[in-house]
Amino acid sequence: MTLQLRVYVPPHPLIRHWLAVARDGSTPPVLFRSAMTELGRWLTYEAIRDWLPTVEGTVQTPLAPCAATWVNPEVPLVVVPILRAGLALLDGAQSLLPLASVYHIGLARDEETLEATCYLNxxxxxxxxxxxxxIPEPMLATGGTIMIVMEELIRRGIDPGFVRIVSVVAAPPALQKxxxxxxxxxxxxxxxDEGLDERGFIVPGLGDAGDRTFGT
Incomplete structure (x- = not known):
């Protein structure tokens, strides 16, 4: 069977609402951060719907025994936010995965060459x-950053089939890579979105997610 990348755009009204807030250039940083937190929460909710391994058992209700399902605590769950902008989605993701381990990786992009380099791993x-x-990564633009992160994960034994990426805006170049x-x-x-401009920014996009989150 031939595998094919699966990209989901959930039609949830709250995702659409907070996307509109985040896109608006007049949204101040404090509200932009709220929008990103909510997008992290709702996109993570959609991403883990059929992804978390579970175990079956029974519980005793006040009236009778009953079948029950739990998230399997023996299967490791990991969140890897890509600094800086990935931190904007982290709070929302962690609210749904409070027991997940969080490992940070930091990458910076050269604005002339558009190449990403790792400064923290x-x-x-x-x-x-x-x-x-x-992986919370607000923008999938050229694909350079996410490709580096995927290479680092694969090198450490991660199965790509067990990876889910949560992104606010994606563009064809990154998805194709x-x-x-x-x-x-x-x-x-x-x-x-449609594509990238000459600087590698997604158009129409939402600008620089890191700068807008931290007011820099």
Missing amino acids: KLPERFAPETRVL LSAHYPSLNIYTATI
């Missing part, structure tokens, strides 16, 4: 093979 040397990884190299990936994004 807190990933462990090796992950358990069954580890589930959620990911599809060519990691067709078993699943991506959840609020929208897919």
Whole structure:
């Protein structure tokens, strides 16, 4: 069977609402941060719907025994926010995955060459093979940053089929790169925009997510 990258754009009205708030250039940083937190929450909700491994058992209600389902605590859950902008989605994701381990990776893009370089890598040397990884990355533009992160995860034993990316805005160049190299990936994004400008920014996009989040 041929694998193909799956990109989901959930039609949830709250995702659409907070996307509109985030896109608006007049939205102040404090409200932009709220919008990103909510987008992180609702996109993560959609991403983990059929992804978390579960175990079956029974509980005793006040009246009778009853079948029950729990998230399996023995399967490692990991969140890898890409600094800086990935931090904007982290609070929303963590509110749904409070027991997940968080490993930070920081990348900076050269505005002339558009190449990304890693300045911080807190990933462990090796992950358990069954580890589930959620990557909060607001913008999938050229694909350079997310490709570096995926390479680092694969090198440490992560199965791409167990990775889910949560993104606010995605563009075709990044999706094409990911599809060519990691067709078993699943991506959840609020929208897919038309393309990139000469600086590698998504158009219409929402500007620089890191700058707008931190007011810089």
